[in-house]
Amino acid sequence: MTSGSAITHKARRGLGRLRNAGKYWAVFRMSVASSFAYLAEIAFRALVLVALMVIFVQLWQTTYSAQSGALLGDFTLRDIIWYLALVETLATSVPPLNRRIDGEVRSGDLAYLLGRPCGYVLYQYAQYLGERVVRLAMAALVASTLALLFVGPPPLSFWGLLAASLVFFLSISIDFGALFAIGLMAFWTEETESFALIYSRLVLVLGGVLVPLELFPEPLGSIARALPFAALLYGPARTVIKFDLGQFGALLLQQGLTLLVLGLLVAGVYHLAVRRVNINGG
């Protein structure tokens, strides 16, 4: 038998958790709303995406016309353009999170946020998600419209579509972990932008933004597929375009492991960083 006080205690804990989740939900909603306030800026950003899509379409049209078969790996021209539309959607929708964290560390704003009744990491995560979702939606709209115009409808399957939201969510969560850790490096280094630049370029090349990883020569292709960068862009985009249950399972495992390692890294770096914060009254 369970006593009445134990039930009350459990109910209180449950209520507390709900209230906590509610706080971050409110931060997320606020972030979405404030991103909508800068819709013109997001639309301007889409200009570069238009340029990139035009470049990729013309580059791959030329490449396909220069070779004898209609397939590169197991990609047709239509597959590859839709694949690139998806990876570009993910790659161009990353908010400058590392710059924000860097700024908060250097300006001391971090100290104000630490005093709030919510976890700093989760607060930043909720804010990042809100901003990212709006950027992702705008980039998806632009990239898919252009891909539709250039090569026709996407090669989508029901299962690919169903898996999309999960693998995309995990991908943007991995991005958060990496960018957050880079931003916190401001506690130890003069500037963090160069780390972010290298990270973004590694994602660009090893994440399969420019070309699907199976088109890399071996053993480079196998190495790139095993690296965490593949879990960010190549894996999710390939799952949506060419759904395969085995590969989907492997991707979930890769994303889960990457998130776990990054989570531990972020927790460690954050723990060390917070110990360096000095708050002086006045």
Place this chain on the structure above:
Amino acid sequence: MRRSLRFLGGYLSANLQAAMEYRAGFWSQLVSMMLNDGLWMAFWWLYFRRYPVVHGWVVNDIIVLWAVAAGGFGLAAGVFGKAPRLARVITTGSLDSYLTLPKNVLLHVLVSATDASAWGDLAFGLVAFCVLIHPALFDLFLFLGLVVLIAVIFTAFLVLLGSLAFWLGNSEGLAQQLMGALISFSTYPTPVFHGAVKLLLFTLIPAGFISYFPVELLRDFRWPLFGGLVVFAIGMAGLAWFVFYRGLRRYESGNRLGAQAL
């Protein structure tokens, strides 16, 4: 002219000294930009390993293209570091502090900052060209001349975009995106593009002049082609100058108080 060059040299030296105050930051930005460019080269190496000839272009052409484009952009943003931020300078009223000084306003604004990562682009361009192409002496001098011409085109384009702020107000986002488009189009082989896009690359977004002309000239030097590029670069610079000063007539002071060192 000599006084302007001395002024430019003085500012450049002061900017570099200021950047070197954060020595680790400066070097990390420089090295990371070289790595960034190197990763792009790695992509193209992979691409040309699979398709050795694309509409007449081979891997050496893309190395030349990247070396000249990175070198030109690096020189432009390294020496004229305020050019990418010109729109913000205009919209925030920060031009005030330059207007009262006896130096040429546009030149003064442009040289009043440097971008540490741009030096990485310039270093990458020089290293990639010398190490991967093994140029003859004439080609090396031609390369250096082309880097200067491309830097003029990049700077003029940045001034044109920044000057839009005189008419449009806050056009920083638009300027950044159009500059991003120019850089993106400039770093892909020109023969890949066709139709209306090709027309665009030799008119509104002058990426064709940055990618096509240097590669052609370093393959097979022809005076008319070189002369065409020189005329285009001078024309762009003249147009940027004209548009900036035409826009300056519309400038309204921000009543900004500030000190301008040097």
